[in-house]
Every structure is written in structure tokens, then in C-alpha cells.
Amino acid sequence: MTVKDIFESMDYGPAPESAGDALAWIVDQGSKFGHFIDGSFTAPGEGFESRNPATGEVLATLTQASQSDVDTAVEAARKAQPAWAKLGGAGRARYLYALARLLQKHSRLFAVLESLDNGKPIREARDIDIPQAQRHFYYHAGMAQLMESELPDAQALGVCGQIIPWNFPLLMLSWKIAPALAMGNTVVLKPAEWTSLTALCFADICRQAGLPKGVVNIVTGDGDVGEMIVKAEVDKVAFTGSTAVGRRIREATAGTGKALTLELGGKSPYIVFEDADIDSAVEGLVDAIWFNQGQVCCAGSRLLVQEGISERFHAKLRARMDKLRIGDPLDKCIDVGAIVDPVQRDRIAALVDAHGGEGEVYQPACDLPDGCYYPPTLVSNLSQASALMQDEIFGPVLVSSTFRTPSEAIMLANNTRYGLAASVWSENINVALDIAPKLVAGIVWINGTNMMDAAAGFGGVRESGFGREGGWEGLAAYTKPKNTGKALKPVAAFEGDTAEPQPVDRTAKLYIGGKQARPDGGYARDVYDKSGKLIGQAPISSRKDVRNAVEAARAASGWTGATAHNRAQVLYFLAENLATRKDEFAAQINRMTGGKSGAAEVDASVDRLFTYAAWADKFDGQVRQVPMRGVALAMREACGVIGVFCPDDLPLLGLVSAMAPAIAMGNRVVLVASEPFPLAATDFYQVLETSDVPGGVVNILTGSHEELAPSLATHMDVEAVWSFSGADISAAVEKGGAGNLKRTWVNNGFARDWMGAAGAGREFLEAATEVKTVWVPYGA
């Protein structure tokens, strides 16, 4: 074509980024890679090929890690960890800063390598992945610097096993490694087998930065290697990937005491109201679902448009799709690159092909290049029940439906197993800011999409996983309190066989939905004092009582919407009424436990209620410093329904210590009372009844922790389960929680000093809340 021809056609023409330097780097490494363990590369062994999905060409040969490779890597990390932690935050900050700098110095090499290995457009690697990876190291260099002063009670977890996905290889590596190192942990990281090259290039950078040996270890291989890491002697497992694998990891680590964070799948809604800037909302979808070929966990893949503008919106959307350029990822003028692997492309195609005639499928008439590509796709006019509306596709496929009113938009948006992200488009600040808190998601973008930054927490709720990456809350995933308790001594109930008649027979019941309820099974057990004398009977709850209690808790949603001031008032009232009955409670506790500290326990309980009444309106969210004109709000939201297995040893204080922070933050609770000493809890419901606690906010069950643990932990309508039980149920709770990936907080058999400082504070408030990041860009 001559210049004159182009002058007429005004085509873009090719604009290729050179792959030369990146390919030369691979060749310089011998085109074969071993693992990076204890500061050096191992000799390449048996393994697999890493291909460029755009061309199918082999880029390099990688090594499949063996059990002994993983063991060696974990040992190296273990050996290096004490010195790394002891180096101090300021010392570690220097290394993290150096890593950030080196990533920046070699930014184009990393970008081209990422595009070659993953198939993503060079623009995205160059302008998003690599700069964001640098940003994470800079940000966490700062966190290391501030650790001692700002997190005086935190310490490193130890060795972290980290397993990352193939969609943002270097970026996910940085999300995992930067905070772990900042807090004094060492890591063994496994990149995805399709995309390991930038991780290996990063290993090279670690050497250049002079990072102490063993602090970062990288092993390559498939899911089997991932399983080895999960089972290895690590203190923490961090995983980003599919919900199915995340669930398996939850099951595998249950009861091991390993800390766990999971960033899993999503089917994030993209809600467009009739008063939105429609052209901008259409353009936003390009970044929501065609960014990275839609292979983004937080992709806005589920379009919900207000009915009145739906036709016009979809027409504009189809016209926009016609303009997308699909092709060579290294072309600087490309919007949509290659799918990471033929396996994924076939999976996407199969899901779309199986739509079964539901909805209308639109794909722009574009020539797909040879190689692993899938066209941008819209499936519109779907109903909520369609599989495509529910299942994560993880490809460039947008599905859409309509809604009529804001409340219907919320209902449809939340009608999903996932809860990662959501976008809301409206020019009406009242609508937008009303919707954001009502969406069940870890991240909400108002008039935008896919905004991320190291300073803002990222992570989901429901089956999108738990834990946050980024921001202050992200550090919780890589630290633990300095004071960890001693082993818990089981407390057994007293035995006896006497039947001492009461002046008037009193029946302890369960407390469900604001009413005293007899146990569904109709059984009770005798409770004796130390001398074997009968004190009374406690109901034995069954799974049906769990069901009823959860149902009542679910229904009490008004509590979560109540003002913090109002919740505080109720907590103060509880304290007041409990204090009035101090002597009676103290006597009952002393009799049940055979001790003398009943009065002190009641005093501490009253004090605890005051503490959380105080906190109710003071555990604030934050505004985060993200690089944007606007605000990123880190909002503290209630988890929802929390099930708690209360401590055995302090029957009143233990219950109050768990209940008060939970309800102060707006949760509704199902409390399973101290198993040996249940009658303080059943007395306590009388205090609840007289203190304006709305029915269903606090529900009390008694019975065997071991028997009730599976029912509560597997209940799909429970968001979190805590166990401070003396019974050995940590594993059962964590395993049961895998079903809906509920947040769990278990004692792993360690005691807690409920009378002391460990019995209250931020740890409880953090467990009782989820951080939702709401991005609100603005501009007149």
C-alpha cells in the first residue's frame, strides 16, 4: 500500500512491539529453566513446554517440581525466615524498594515477556500489569518501613506458600510476595504452569537486588505442585484461582492451623441505570469484560441494564464491539489478544455453545487470526435462571439482562454465589451511593470498572473467597498477633446423679428469633454442680434448631441497617440490665463452674458490653490514597450471620466477648453456649429480652459443640463461623466452611485469656467486619 492508498483507507496498519530482547533473555537463560531455590536456579529437570498462545510457538522448557524440590524450597524459606524478620521493617523496606526499582528499570522486558507468555495485549502488560506490580512493591516497601510503629502487636506468620493464576502472572506475584516480605515472611511461590516466565525473570531480579537467599523461592509445575505446597510445612497458604480449587485447599488445610486467604472467581454485575452517561457505560464494558480477554476474576461479566434504555444501550454496545481490534498481542493497536491456552478457549466455546438457544448471541464480524483466539461475545436477553447468567465463563463473554427499579437491580445483582466486584453507573449520586453498600461484593466501582491499586483492598465475599490484598487490611493476611495463647485445657461438665428438687421447676430453653423455644428433638441433659447436685436441665439442640436459629438470624436484617448509635444504645442497655442481676449471675456461674470468680466474670462482661457499645460507632472505615481524582472508601461492613461456638471455661464472659463485637458491628449471631456450663447463656436470654434486642439478632443454642459444628459450618446461609470451643472442632468448622467458602476463625486448640487484653479489641472487630472498597471517581 502506498502512502496515498493509506491516505484514502485510513487504516491503522501494523504497530508491532519487538519481541527481540525478551526472546534473547530466554535464550540467555538457556531456554530451559529450573526452580529458584535458596537464592539460585536449580538445574532444569523433567518438565513441560511454555508456549506463546498467539502463535503456538514454544518459548521455553520449564521444570515440574518434585516433592523434594518443594521440600527443599520450604526448608530454604524456613531457614531464611528468622533473619529476614529480625532484619526489621526498615531493612526489609530497602529490599522491597530495590525490587520495585528493578521492576521499573526492566519494565519493557517484563511487559513483552508477559505478553508473549500469556497472550495479553502489550498495551495492557505495559500500561497496567507491570506498573501495578511496581506499585505494589513501592507501597509495601512503605508498609515494611512502618510495621514496627504502626503494627506493634503484629508479627510475621513464617513461611508462606503462594499459588497464583495465569491471568496476571507478574501482578499476582507482586500482590502475593510484596506484602508477605514486607511483614517479615519468606515465601515459596508457584506460578501457573502456562505463565511462569515473568516469575522466573523476577527471580533474576531478586538476585540483582541482593535479596537474602531463601527469602523468595519459586517452584514451577502444575496443580500437583500446588497441592504439595498446600500440604508442606508452611504457616500460610495464599491462593488466587478458581473457586473449585480454592474449596479443595480449604478442605485440605482445615484444622492444620495454617492461615489461609483465597481470591476466587466471580460473576460481577455491571449495573447501568437510565440516568447514566450511556456512552461512557458502554465504553466501560470494554475495560470490564474485554480487558485481558475477559480472563479477569473481577470482570464485569453480568450486565444489568434498566429496561427503558436496554434496547438503545445494546445497540450502542454492539456497535462498540464492532470496533474492537482482535489480533497479535504484541501489536500496540490491539484491544483483544489471545486466550491463554487452547484448553481455555475450548472451555469458553463449550460454555457459550451450550447456551441452549437462550438469549441472543452477538459476535462482531471480525477475522480471527490463526492461534488461540475467541471473539468478543454478547449474550443478551437472558433470564436469571440461565446457566450463562450464573456460571463464571472467564473469557470475553458478556451476558446481559434487564431490571426495572433500584431494588430489583440489587436483588438481581446479589442473586449469585459469588461476591467479588460490582459496577454501578448512574449520574445520580443518591442512586449510586445507595446501591453501593447494598451490593454483596468486596469491591464496588461507581461509574467505572476494574480500578485497582495497592492502597485499596481487593477481595471478595461469598464464594469469591476471603481475605484482602492491598491496603492496611491486606497486611492481616500476612501477620499474626505477637501473643499467641497456650494450649487449651478441656473443661468437662460435672457429673452427678442426684435430683434436687427446685422450689419451682424452671425450664431452660433455646432462644430463637426473640422467643424461648424448646429443642426440636425434645431432649435435655442434666447439669450438675461440682458436688454432683443437679442445677437444672439444658436443652440438647439438633441440626433443626441450627436451621431455625439461622433462619431467624437471616430475617433480622433490620439490625444490620440500624444506625451504629442505635446498636450502641442496645449494648449499653444490655450492660445495664446485666449489672442489675449481677449477684444472681455470679452465684449461678460459681455454682456451675465450682469456682469463686463469678462476680469478677459478671463485672468483666458488663465492662465488655460497654467496650463494644463504645466501639459500635467508632470502628471507622477509611478513605484510601489511590491515584485517582475521587475517593476510594474502605467501608467496614457486617459479615452478616455469624455462628459462634462459645468458650467453655467462662460461660458468661466468653459468650458476651464474642456476641458483643459481632452485634456491635451489625451482625446477627447464633451462639452455641459453653458446653459444660450452658445455664449462664440460658439465663442471659432474659437479659436480652429486657434490653430491646430485636428478635433474631442474638440466638442461643445449647448442646454438644462437636455435634452442632458440622451443621453450622456447612450451613450455606451463614457467612462466618467462629470457634473458641474447648472441643476439638477447629478442623470440622474449617472443613464444613469450605462449602460456601465462609470465613472461619478458630482457636486451633489454643486458649485465650478472656479476662485479659486478648479477650477484646480490634482482632474481634476485624473478624466481625468485611472491608468493602467503594471507588467513587468524581468530576464536575
Added chain:
Amino acid sequence: MAQLGSQTGTTLDTPQLPQTIEPRNPGMDLDMDRVMHARANRSAIERRAKTLPGRRSVKKDFQAAWLARAISCIDLTTLAGDDTAGRVLRLCAKAKQPVRADLLEALGMQGLTTGAVCVYHDMIPHALKALEGTGIPVAAVSTGFPAGLSPFHLRIAEIEESVKAGAEEIDIVISRRLVLNGDWQGLYDEMRAFRAACGDAHVKAILATGELETLQNVARASQVCMMAGADFIKTSTGKEPVNATLPVSLVMMRAIREYYEETGYRVGYKPAGGISKAKDSINYLALVKEELGDRWLRPDLFRFGASSLLGDIERQLEHHVTGAYSASWRHAAG
């Protein structure tokens, strides 16, 4: 638009005026519903504008061709208090021969001219004389440019005088106060009157976007001016503190697209002021291509209001031809 295949966009065989190729926008009744529905989210629009240059790139011959296209769309402009016949003659000579002949020959782009020459009313005769027989139209700024605050009947008279003097394009300025006070009917009536005064001359409505401040104002003013029969909508006089920007352009282009979808009439777009680099011109052309489509990449539907842009493009074209970076004194002054 099949007949466009043969159009080159040079003055040799392409008319620059829209009404000579396709039906001119006749305007329509003021539709307040549509005006009030125009919304523009600044943050989202700025994001789109900011990332576009990274998403679209033209290299080598493609870059040279795009730069030639940019030249063909320039309204080469002089709007200074000290303009004289001599100054205008020099400008017109540059419009006729915007790039050194040897470079055009090397590019195979002989005959390339700018889109038009844009002057004040008193300079029209000098420009007409200098451009005689070239087919390059003369545009005149009018209606009390740049403030637009002279008596209304004088603004109308000024248009009529300029048309009578031979200007084929009239760049009018709207009364910003009508937009700022939300007097859309007033703006519509004013634009209607200006359009009527233009007769066959085609009319570009200058919104002075830098003074409207909000993008929503820009979106609404764009709609009203098109409804009132503007052939082009134009960002700026070049005298405001902020002139053409990509975000403002995005809003105006989307308004044009919307108007086309609703009425079937294509309205042209002219960013003016502050576009001085070759790379900027490519970004604007890419935005037009993306948001409006290839049909708009012709001088009858797209113009740059610029004075120093041409100089930078010339240097880039010489670099393209020779491989060596150029200097401004190697190219004729305009």
C-alpha cells in the same frame, strides 16, 4: 457512501463543504427531552481520552499517510489584530503548498492542500484573491468573535457581510451566557438565526468549551446547536484559557454520533486551539475513527483549527522521508 471511494480529500477532487457531497443538516425542532438527557461523566470520559493514545498507534507509511490526512483537514488560521494583506497572502501560499514539493513527491502526495483558510472578515478579499482557482474555501470568523457580545443585529449583519464578501464557511460564536444560564431555547433561536443568515455558506458553531466548563454543558450545547442547523460544531475560539482537549472532543463527537443516529444527518467536528504537535493530530484522528467512523475522516466533516500544527507535521514528514530528524527552518513559513 460508496461514491466516496474516489474521493482523495485533496482540493483536486474533493469538495470540502458538506453540502456538496451529501444533504446538509437542516436542523430540527428543539427537542428538550434529548437535550436534558445528554449526560457526560467527566471521570469516565477522561479515562477513555487518556488511554486512547496507548491503544492506537500508527507507524511508518501509515503514520505519514495519517499526517497527510491531518494536513488536508487543517483550517490554516490567522486571527490576530495585526493581520495584514501581506500576512494573509503568505498564509494562503502555505495553504496551497503546505509541505515542501520534494517531500510531497517522495510521499506520492502531490496536490495536497489544507482544508481551508480561516481569517477575520476584513481579510476575506485578500484570501479569496490568493486562493483563486485552488478550490480551497475561505472561512471567516464572525458574530463578534471571539466574545460574541456585540449587538445581535450587528452579529447577524456581520455574517451577511462576510457571506457577501465571498466566505464559504462562517465560524460563529455562541452566546456562552445562554448555556451557563440554561437558556436552551435562547441558544436554539440564536443558532437558528445565524444559520439562516449564512444562507449557502456552511456554518461552524464555536461553543467556547473552555468557558462552558462542564462536559454536560458541552454535551447539551452541542445537541442544541445541531438541532438548530449547525454544519459543524467547533470547540474553541483559540482565545479561551482552555481550548480543544480530547475529553471535550469525545463529548462532542458522541453528540454528533447521537444526532446522526437520530436524524441521519452528519455534522462535522472541528477541534481548535492548542493542537500543535503531529502526535496530537494522530490522536484526534484516531478518536474520530473510533467514535464517529472513517466517513468523518475527510475535510468535509472534520477540521483542525490550528496555526502551528502544520510546522510540526512537516518536520515529521521530512523525518519519514529522509530518516533524519528535521529542523523548522527547513520548511517554508506560513
